[in-house]
Amino acid sequence: MSKESNLDKNWKKDFPIHKQEAAQVSRRDFAKFLTLVSGGLMVGSGLVAAKSYFLPKEGVEGEHFVCKIKDIPVGGTQTFVIEGSKIPYMLIHLEDGTFRAYEQKCTHLSCAVFYKPGTGEIHCPCHEGLFDAKSGDVLAGPPPRALPKLDVVVKGESIYVTAAHEQIS
Amino acid sequence: MSNYTTFNRNEEFFVDMQRCIGCKACEMACAECETNGQDSMIHVNYVERSTTIQTTVQVCMHCEDPVCANVCPADAISKDEFGIVHTANTERCIGCSNCVMACPFGVPKKIEEYDLMMKCTMCYDRTSIGKKPMCATVCPSGALFYGTKEQIKEMRPNSSPVNTFVFGKEVVNTKVNIMMPKGSTELIIY
Numbered sequence A: 001m002s003k004e005s006n007l008d009k010n011w012k013k014d015f016p017i018h019k020q021e022a023a024q025v026s027r028r029d030f031a032k033f034l035t036l037v038s039g040g041l042m043v044g045s046g047l048v049a050a051k052s053y054f055l056p057k058e059g060v061e062g063e064h065f066v067c068k069i070k071d072i073p074v075g076g077t078q079t080f081v082i083e084g085s086k087i088p089y090m091l092i093h094l095e096d097g098t099f100r101a102y103e104q105k106c107t108h109l110s111c112a113v114f115y116k117p118g119t120g121e122i123h124c125p126c127h128e129g130l131f132d133a134k135s136g137d138v139l140a141g142p143p144p145r146a147l148p149k150l151d152v153v154v155k156g157e158s159i160y161v162t163a164a165h166e167q168i169s
Numbered sequence B: 001m002s003n004y005t006t007f008n009r010n011e012e013f014f015v016d017m018q019r020c021i022g023c024k025a026c027e028m029a030c031a032e033c034e035t036n037g038q039d040s041m042i043h044v045n046y047v048e049r050s051t052t053i054q055t056t057v058q059v060c061m062h063c064e065d066p067v068c069a070n071v072c073p074a075d076a077i078s079k080d081e082f083g084i085v086h087t088a089n090t091e092r093c094i095g096c097s098n099c100v101m102a103c104p105f106g107v108p109k110k111i112e113e114y115d116l117m118m119k120c121t122m123c124y125d126r127t128s129i130g131k132k133p134m135c136a137t138v139c140p141s142g143a144l145f146y147g148t149k150e151q152i153k154e155m156r157p158n159s160s161p162v163n164t165f166v167f168g169k170e171v172v173n174t175k176v177n178i179m180m181p182k183g184s185t186e187l188i189i190y
Helices: A003-014 A019-023 A027-054 B024-030 B066-070 B098-102 B132-139 B149-155
Strands: A063-067 A079-081 A088-093 A099-103 A115-116 A121-124 A131-133 A138-140 A149-155 A158-163 B012-015 B041-047 B055-058 B110-112 B116-118 B144-147 B159-167 B170-181
Touching: A003 A158, A079 A138, A079 B066, A088 A115, A088 A158, A121 B066, B012 B149, B024 B041, B132 B144
Parallel strands: B012 B170
Antiparallel strands: A063 A158, A079 A088, A088 A099, A099 A149, A115 A121, A121 A131, A131 A138, A149 A158, B012 B144, B041 B055, B110 B116, B159 B170
8 A cells, every 4th residue: 555545544544633533433334342351351351260260369277467566555456468479468456355357458459557556446438338236247338348357366475367267157 | 423612503604805914903903912922923915115105914824625624743733613723732843844845825934932833713712702803803994804795795885805826737716815806606726
């Protein structure tokens, strides 16, 4: 295709000087756009599903030391990361004296959640999500699932975490 | 796409160069407007100042196939359904001056201060709500007239509006009319 005919055929079609043509979206172009976008979404979610099937998440193995009991006051929290992983966790010293460990990522859009001392609630500031600090269950807001948790083991003066055992309901 | 403006399709622009007295009221009126940054988009030119006091006035002729828009590499100039060729879209104009060199009437001007081309839009902000262009409302001698074909015929019985211009082999048809001796159909520049 010569430069001139390419200009006439394609350039003027893509960059029309008439306002009506520039703003006009034909039925065919709209259908193409819809097909591409929905096809892209389908392939994308297929890839996500394939990734989680072939490369499953590795669970926490063994016991991991977090901190000493004296390092974490009542109502206080301690964030930590398990070696070899990048997932942020937080350890909460509840007002009743027990300990809880949760992933610090909101299950809605992965914002960092924090414990509000004295309320028994974990708060996500992004979209006002609320979780129960005792169980990790959703109390309010958009999060779809409870916060993933770890089991806390207290040995003497030290606090360890292990993978959560199956919930007994 | 619908256009909800109240642009009057019956009214046209008529320029009668011989009636221009060079008072520059049109330039002053145009420069009152904030839409064009208080720069005048109409230009009064001296024909041959050493021998004559004749002046001419130049507004955008709003060509049917606007060469300024055709040469624009940034797609900044567009023409709407009323035939108005709009000034450069400020977000797209790259100040390359292709349009300045291409226009056979010398209408687009590159404003170096803004690095933008700016030109007459036939006061689109006024004409789109049914008003007349500012220059045509202030012209004291009738060199610039905005109205219907019937009105100009009654006012200038010995002139004909012409909107075909011949530049060598290039024939340009415009939306704006030039008043020529009665019976003329085209203006041959060379």
